[in-house]
Amino acid sequence: MTDTCIRDCHALVPDASGALTIARNQDILVRGNRIAELRPTGGPVEPGVTVLEGQRMLAMPGLINTHAHVPMVLFRGLAEDVPIERWFNEFIWPLESNLTEADVYWGAQLGLLEMIEGGVTTVADHYFHMDRVAQAVEEAGTRAHLGWAVFGSNGYKVLAETAAFAERWRGGAGGRITTCMAPHAPYTCDDGFLRASAGHANRLGIGIHIHAAEEMNQTTASLEKRGLTPIQVLKDTGVLGVPALIAHGCGLLPQDIELLEKHRDHVGIAHAPKTYLKLAMGMTPIRALRKAGVAVGLATDGAVSNNTLDIFESLRLMAMMQKHEAMDPEVLPIPEALDIATRGSAAALGMGDRIGKLAPGYQADLILVDTRGAHWQPPHNLAAGLVYSARASDVHTVMVDGRVIMRERRHLTLDKERILNEVASTMERMARRVPESRIQSYKP
Numbered sequence: 001m002t003d004t005c006i007r008d009c010h011a012l013v014p015d016a017s018g019a020l021t022i023a024r025n026q027d028i029l030v031r032g033n034r035i036a037e038l039r040p041t042g043g044p045v046e047p048g049v050t051v052l053e054g055q056r057m058l059a060m061p062g063l064i065n066t067h068a069h070v071p072m073v074l075f076r077g078l079a080e081d082v083p084i085e086r087w088f089n090e091f092i093w094p095l096e097s098n099l100t101e102a103d104v105y106w107g108a109q110l111g112l113l114e115m116i117e118g119g120v121t122t123v124a125d126h127y128f129h130m131d132r133v134a135q136a137v138e139e140a141g142t143r144a145h146l147g148w149a150v151f152g153s154n155g156y157k158v159l160a161e162t163a164a165f166a167e168r169w170r171g172g173a174g175g176r177i178t179t180c181m182a183p184h185a186p187y188t189c190d191d192g193f194l195r196a197s198a199g200h201a202n203r204l205g206i207g208i209h210i211h212a213a214e215e216m217n218q219t220t221a222s223l224e225k226r227g228l229t230p231i232q233v234l235k236d237t238g239v240l241g242v243p244a245l246i247a248h249g250c251g252l253l254p255q256d257i258e259l260l261e262k263h264r265d266h267v268g269i270a271h272a273p274k275t276y277l278k279l280a281m282g283m284t285p286i287r288a289l290r291k292a293g294v295a296v297g298l299a300t301d302g303a304v305s306n307n308t309l310d311i312f313e314s315l316r317l318m319a320m321m322q323k324h325e326a327m328d329p330e331v332l333p334i335p336e337a338l339d340i341a342t343r344g345s346a347a348a349l350g351m352g353d354r355i356g357k358l359a360p361g362y363q364a365d366l367i368l369v370d371t372r373g374a375h376w377q378p379p380h381n382l383a384a385g386l387v388y389s390a391r392a393s394d395v396h397t398v399m400v401d402g403r404v405i406m407r408e409r410r411h412l413t414l415d416k417e418r419i420l421n422e423v424a425s426t427m428e429r430m431a432r433r434v435p436e437s438r439i440q441s442y443k444p
Contacts, residue, residue, distance in 0.1 A: 002050050004030040004402070008041040009054025009368060010382055012061070012338065013358050019335045020342070022382045028059055030364040033402035037360055052404075056372050057396060058382055061356050062121025062143075062365035063311040064345035066297035067209075067247040067270030069149075070125045070133065071099075071107030073114065073303040074423065074430045084215065084279050088442035090435055092304060096128075097437045098430055104129040106422045108136035113414050114309045116142065118392030119367040121400045124245060124270065124299075124349055126182050126209050130165050138173040141405040141413040143365060145245075145349050147182025147209040151440050152189040156196060159183075163200040170206065176401055178206075178351075180245070185211040186230045187218060187444055191237050198238035207243030207266070207350065210234070215281040219251035221444040231256035240267060243350050247299065248272055249289070250282040257285065261292035268348025269294060271340075272301035273317040279305055286322055286340075287331065297348030298341050310392045315341045319387055334383050364402040370394050 006028040015021045029037040029049075045051055072092075079091035104127065115123060122143040125133055130148040137144040146169060148162035159181075166179035183189040183197040201208050212230040213219050222230050231252065234240050240263045247270040252260075260267055271284045289296050298314045300306045315337060322332040346356025355363050371379055375389050398406040405413045 003032070003046070003048065004050045004052060004399075004404075005045050006030070006052045006054045006059060006368065007045070009057045009059045010371075011038060011059040011358055012342070012383070012386070013038065020338045020383070021335070022058070026059070028358065028366070030399070030402050033364055035358060035360055035362050035364050035366075038358060052368070052397065054368060056370070057368040058371050058386070059358065059366055059368055060386065061342045061346075061358055062367050062398065062400065063119045063341065064297060064349065064356060065115060065120050065123040065300055065309065065311055066245065066268070066345050066348045067272060067299035067301060068111070068123050068125055068309060069127045069302035070111035070115075070123060070309070071104045071127055073111045073309070074103060074107040074426065076303045076307060078431055078433075079304050084281065085442055087279060087305070088440075089438060091433065093438035093440050093442070094433045094435050095430065097434070097439050098432055099128065101129045101132050103426060103430070105132035105136055106419065106426070108133040109140070109414060109419045110423050111303070111309055112136055112140040112142055113411070113416055113419055116140065116398050116406050116411065116414070117395060117409070118310050118312065119369065119395040119398060120309065120311055121365040121367070121398060122349070122351070122355060124209060126247075130162075131169070134169045134172060134177055137177060139413065141176075141403055142400055143176045143355070145178045145180060145209070147180040149182045149184055150189075151184050152193040153440065156193070159193065159196055159200065163204065166200075166206055167204055170204070174401070180207045180209045180243075182209045184440075185214070186222065186233045188440060191233065194234070194237035194239055198242055201242040202238075207245065208239050209245045209247075210239060211248065212246050213251035213256065214248045216251040218444040219253060229253055229256050231259055235259055242266070244268070245270060245348060247301070248276065248281070249284045250276055252285055252289075254288075257288050257292050257294070260289070260294045264293040264295070266350065267294060268350070269296045270299040270348060271296055271314075271318060272299040272306065273314055273321050274307075275301040275305040277317065277321070283321060283325055286318070287326070295344055295347035295352075296340055297345030308392075311341065312386075312390045312392055315387055334387050337387050338383060365400050367395055367399070368397040370396040
């Protein structure tokens with residue numbers, strides 16, 4: 001790994017008050033896998049330092065996808081225009097019965113390929129056959145927070161096996177992989193199963209990635225059946241007693257936010273706005289959560305409910321949805337939206353001291369966004385451009401852990417042509433849908 005200087009770029013950095021702003025004409029010096037210095041451009045570059053020219057490029061922290069099911073790209077476009085109950089029972093869970101370990105590997109490769117092209121350097125993935133996902137991450141050169149998804153019906157033996165995966169890959173890929181327990185949700189895992197998950201997490205010193213209060217019908221059903229909200233179930237079963245990443249929280253009640261506030265030092269919410277719009281799930285109460293000090297991060301969810309793994313799209317939709325909901329255009333201003341996409345997302349994963357910020361000492365996970373496109377012109381306000389104009393295809397160069405993995409849109413770690421061919425060869429088999437073979441049943 002060589003030292004690198006990104007020369008004469010604009011950079012998204014905190015100002016003196018901590019708000020994100022654009023520092024123009026900066027050099028970013030990377031030593032090893034860390035950011036060493038940001039300084040006004042024009043100074044000499046040390047001998048032996050690799051120079052990346054950054055003129056008319058905007059440097060920002062690598063984007064973080066706080067909740068995805070990456071290999072689900074294999075089913076993109078196969079579950080359209082249906083309510084969430086049918087989406088699960090008639091489409092997703094029957095389709096997932098087709099999966100083999102090899103499918104998961106190539107699906108992960110395709111998803112990582114797409115995310116790299118869109119500037120995502122870290123993903124929190126919640127799926128199956130996770131040894132193969134970890135292998136794909138290791139080869140891609142990205143960073144990932146991985147949990148092997150399990151249902152209560154899988155039994156405690158499978159839960160122990162997923163804990164073994166978490167222990168096996170924790171710190172893998174040169175430290176780029178972190179792991180967690182990943183019980184699916186309170187409505188698919190009984191209290192004993194959730195307690196056992198929390199027990200494994202405590203034993204290993206890791207966290208839990210789980211779906212909860214995804215939409216209000218789940219919360220209502222939980223209250224009717226047991227007098228507890230899904231978030232209260234997580235508290236009673238010990239899930240909130242370990243670092244917890246909760247997707248999606250569209251069914252949060254005020255008492256849930258009060259409870260989450262008490263655990264705000266180690267609980268984060270993953271917010272995937274396009275999925276909520278598409279499945280008519282409601283909306284995560286972002287403003288209330290942030291007021292309570294709970295970390296909120298951006299996510300795409302899977303490509304079957306989103307159709308892309310594009311965090312720029314999630315960023316734009318988040319900002320506009322919050323304004324529309326409040327009927328107030330001043331809600332969630334640009335610096336706050338960018339904070340959620342960077343520092344907030346890092347904090348939601350418990351990585352706020354390592355990634356999500358262009359500053360000395362942070363991991364050198366960063367991207368260069370090309371601002372030369374017509375949709376950026378004239379570039380009066382580059383921060384506004386990131387939220388409201390940027391496209392995934394504007395991502396020019398991607399660096400993770402000090403290593404360039406995409407330069408000038410050319411992949412340096414993945415074989416794009418082979419990945420596309422491997423995935424194309426499975427299309428017919430992946431699309432077979434036999435409802436009685438589904439891997440689980442959805443009942444809120």
